[in-house]
Amino acid sequence: MAVRLTQYAHGGGCACKIPPGELESIVAGLVKPDDDLLIGLDDGDDAAVVRLDGDRAVVATADFFTPVVDDPYTFGRVAAANAMSDVYAVGGEPLLAVNLLGWPRLTLPMDVAAEVLRGGADAAAEAGCHVAGGHSVDDPEPKYGMAVTGLADPARLLRIDAGRPGLPLSLTKPLGVGVLNTRHKATGEVFPQAVEVMTRLNRDASRAALAAGVRCATDVTGFGLLGHLFKLVRASGVSAVVDASAVPYVDGAREAARDGFISGGTRRNLDWVRPHLESDLAEEELLLLADAQTxxxxxVAGEVPGAPVIGELVEPAGAPLVVR
Known part of the structure; x- marks a missing residue:
């Protein structure tokens, strides 16, 4: 039986995240100061990092979401790559993952769930990350992801609060998978170029950033480029200037945006950053820059081989985000 997984969920991928403003009010004050907690909740970093000793730190994260594509195996690969990305985003290497599965077992066959898990296992194998067990619940909507544990060097972390004026901003993957995923959910059209971006591990980009001496980075997921950049500049006490013409997009993304395939999550992202944004660009262009990515x-605040430079960090003055 052919199953369109996206039709069983109200949203898709990281576009179904709780809006950033609401999320921050929920988690505010949950984590107390701790000398060994090197990265926590304070600035919205991608994973938690705890010092083990002088040379090692443990990295922990969890990420799961509703289907972003119809094919179950591909959904598993995307969700696992996305979960492991949080470890790469702080400069770590994933070591062990456990599955997180919500499944409408009376609605969708369990062999479809098995394909989702197989996709996740294959993505983890590519990363050299062990997968052992996990947790499942009977859920009205299908959901999948992983809790991932990794290791990092406490002296060579990528942090969201380490940006400094004068550093270039580099982006290691093109934007636009959000609008293509929204089109896919609405029409059933398949976009291999979006799948390639979503299943590509951030391992090589993270390693290249560390090798180049970079100390500030974040990954671009559900809050869009503008949302994640705003969190970075706010945490670092700087401002950012973005050259919109330098931002790369997946083939077909502009056409999807033009045709109105904009998710509610993307619109919420732009609404959240708009009070902190200075730009005279058209609304459609700003929505693409706020597109909820999966x-x-x-x-990266720094240069990474092969990644286009899309702007720079500057001394704080006026709006935290300037897009030209």
């Missing part, structure tokens, strides 16, 4: 690339 398993997006790294936004």
């Amino acid at each position: 398993s997006g690339g790294l936004l």
Whole structure:
């Protein structure tokens, strides 16, 4: 039986995240100061990092969401790559993952769930990450992801609060998978170029950033480029200037945006950053810059081989985000 997984969920991928403003009010004050907690909730970093000793830190994260594509195996690969991205985004290497599965077992066959898990296992194998067990619940909507544990060097972390004026901003994957996924959910059209971006691990980009001496980065997922960049500049006490013409997009993304395939999550992203944004660009262009990404690339304060430079960090003055 052919199953269109996206039809069993109200949203898709990271576009179904709780809006950033609401999320921050929920988690505010949950984590107390701790010298060994090197990265926590304070600035909205991608994963938690705890010092083990002078040379090692443990990285922990969890990420799951509703189907972003119809094919179950591909959904598993995308969700696993997205979960492991949080480890890469702080400069770590994933070591062990456990599955997180919500499944409407009376609605969708369990062999479809098995294909989702197989996709996740294959993505983890590509990353050299072990997968052992996990947790499942009977859920009205299908959901899948992973809790991932990794290791990092505490002296060579990528942090969201380490940006400094004068650093270039590099983006390691093109934007636009959000509008293509929205089109896919509405029409059933398949976009291999979006799948390639979402299943590509951020491992090489993270390693390249560390090798280049970079200390500030985040990954671009559900809050869009503008949302994640705003969190970075706010945490670092700087401002950012973005050259919109330098931002790369997946083939077909502009056409999907033009045709109105904009998710509610993307619109909420733009609404959240708009009070902190200075730009005279058209609304459609700003929506693309706020497009909710699933398993997006790294936004790096520094230069990374092969990644286009899309702007720079500057001294704080006026609006935190300037887009030209």
